[in-house]
Amino acid sequence: MTRPQVKEHNSQTGEEITRDMTDSELENYEAFQAAALQAIEDAKAAALAKAALLTKLGITEDEARLLLS
Secondary structure (H helix, E strand, C coil), rough: CCEEEEEEEEEECCEEEEEEEHHHCCCCCHHHHHHHHHHHHHHHHHHHHHHHHHHHHHHCCCHHHHHHC
């Protein structure tokens, strides 16, 4: 697998450099991606749990909202 690349732009000179990520940048990038994927999975699990609870209670989301207001 090739490393992701970083594009650096010097606004004073207009120079653009495209380079491979450093080890540290790659580590941060991979950690961020893993955290983002975990957040998506957590949100999906929470939505499924909510839907299951509403089904178990036999009410709709709108009815639950009315009860909690």
